Amino acid sequence: MNTKKVLVYRDYGCGDLNNLEKRLREHFSPLDIAVDFTDSASIIKDNALNDNVVLLVMPGGAATPYIQKLKTLGSNKIRDYVANGGNYLGVCAGAYYACTKVEFETDIKPMSITRTQDLLNLVDASAVGTLHKELNIRPYMTNAASSAAVRLRWLNDDEFCYAHYHGGPKFLPTNDKFEVLATYADVADCPPAIIAKNYGQGRVVLSGVHFEDKGQDLAKAVHAMRIDFKHASKVATELTAHEQSRQNLFYKIMSEFSR
Numbered sequence: 001m002n003t004k005k006v007l008v009y010r011d012y013g014c015g016d017l018n019n020l021e022k023r024l025r026e027h028f029s030p031l032d033i034a035v036d037f038t039d040s041a042s043i044i045k046d047n048a049l050n051d052n053v054v055l056l057v058m059p060g061g062a063a064t065p066y067i068q069k070l071k072t073l074g075s076n077k078i079r080d081y082v083a084n085g086g087n088y089l090g091v092c093a094g095a096y097y098a099c100t101k102v103e104f105e106t107d108i109k110p111m112s113i114t115r116t117q118d119l120l121n122l123v124d125a126s127a128v129g130t131l132h133k134e135l136n137i138r139p140y141m142t143n144a145a146s147s148a149a150v151r152l153r154w155l156n157d158d159e160f161c162y163a164h165y166h167g168g169p170k171f172l173p174t175n176d177k178f179e180v181l182a183t184y185a186d187v188a189d190c191p192p193a194i195i196a197k198n199y200g201q202g203r204v205v206l207s208g209v210h211f212e213d214k215g216q217d218l219a220k221a222v223h224a225m226r227i228d229f230k231h232a233s234k235v236a237t238e239l240t241a242h243e244q245s246r247q248n249l250f251y252k253i254m255s256e257f258s259r
Contacts, residue, residue: 003032003033003034003052004032004034004052004053004054005034005035005036005052005053005054006024006028006033006034006035006036006053006054006055006056006057007036007037007038007048007049007053007055007056007057008020008021008024008035008036008037008038008057008059009037009038009039009043009057009058009059009094010038010039010059011039011040011065011066011069012040012065012068013061013062013063013064013065013066013068013069013093014059014060014061014093015059015060015061015092015093015142017037017059018217019210019212019213019214020057020059020091020212021035022212023212023250024057024212027250027254033054038056039069040069040070040071040074043070043074043077043078044070044071044073044074044077049077049078049080049081049086053081053086054086054257055086055087055089055257056081056082056086056087056088056089057089057091057094058088058089058090058091058093058094058095058098059091059092059093059094060091060092060093060094060167061092061093061094062093063093063094063096063097063102064113064115066093066094066097067118067119071118072118075118075119075120078120079120079121079199081202082122082199082200082202082203082204083199083200083201083202084200084201084202085200085201085202086202087202087203087204087257088122088199088202088203088204088205089205089206089207089253089257090122090204090205090206090207091168091207091210091211091212092166092167092168092169092207092208092209092210094206095127095168095169095171095207095208096127096129096168096169097119097120098119098120098121098122098123098204098206099119099120099121099122099123099124099125099126099127099169099171099206100116100121100123100124100126100174101114101115101116101119101125101126101127101174102114102115102116102119102126102127102169103126103127103128104130104140104169105129105130105132105139105140107133108139111139111140122197122199122204123171123178123195123197123199123204123206124173124174124175124176124178124197125171125172125173125178125195125206126172126173126174127169127170127171127206127208128171128172129167129168129169129170130146130167130168130169131165131168131169131170131184131187131208132146134184134187134188135148135150135165135187137231140167143232144218144221144231144232144235145231145232146167147166147232147235148165148166148235149162149163149164149165149215149234149235149238149239149242150162150165150184150185150186150187150193151184151185151186152182152183152184152185152193152194152209152249153182153183153185153190154181154249154252155180155181155182155183156181156252159245159248160185160245161242161245161246161248161249161252162239162242162245162246163209163210163211163239163246163249164209164210164213164218164235164239165208165209165210166210168193168207168208168209168210169208170184170187170191170192170193170208171191171192171195171206172191172192178192178196178197179195179196179197180192180194180195181194181195181196181205181252181253182194182249184208193207193208193209194206194208194209194253196256203256205253205256205257207253211246211249211253212250213239213246214239214240214243215235215236215237215238215239215240215241215242215243215246216236216243218232218235218236218239219233219236219237219240
């Protein structure tokens with residue numbers, strides 16, 4: 001019997017996947033769906049994205065290394081998988097990668113990235129980040145000093161949910177429309193934070209926030225890394241206080257793939 005599974009991309013450029021793996025296992029194990037990892041070589045050479053894969057998750061990290069490793073053939077394999085009925089979840093870097101345009105820290109010359117080539121093009125949108133000015137935090141850094149606890153509004157039921165923000169985009173439409181699932185509730189004009197689109201027979205959901213991160217997990221990481229930032233602790237405390245809403249957000253996102 002072929003076991004249904006969720007595949008998480010794990011290769012050069014990925015960030016820490018521990019929290020994402022934990023949350024996915026908590027959700028999918030009771031459904032008898034395994035959670036496993038894949039990489040660029042497996043996608044390109046080994047037909048990793050076969051009919052047993054119910055969801056491909058492209059996690060946070062850095063989108064440029066994804067492009068460098070997957071190249072044209074890997075991107076084509078992902079597009080074919082989704083078009084033929086697969087599901088794609090892009091978180092932060094995985095969301096940038098899935099759009100048709102990336103605009104990253106364009107106001108900071110040494111960090112600025114503007115890209116329209118070699119992206120997945122699953123959703124016709126510009127992924128614009130970071131939101132450091134809007135959220136009054138530092139420009140992107142790999143540690144918690146540039147993160148925030150953000151409040152989102154899930155449009156279908158108007159529930160407010162909290163999630164961890166760390167370098168992700170807002171989404172702006174280009175030539176086509178997409179579904180806005182949630183907005184950044186406390187950012188001017190409430191731009192899209194989580195979006196979705198059908199691609200062929202498949203489903204794509206892109207998130208600018210790390211909805212997999214619990215406040216308790218972030219608090220442990222802050223302590224272990226000796227990050228002496230009051231801001232980092234404040235983010236962890238705020239997320240912990242709103243843990244139920246984060247769980248609700250996680251469930252809402254997963255429900256998008258059971259349509």
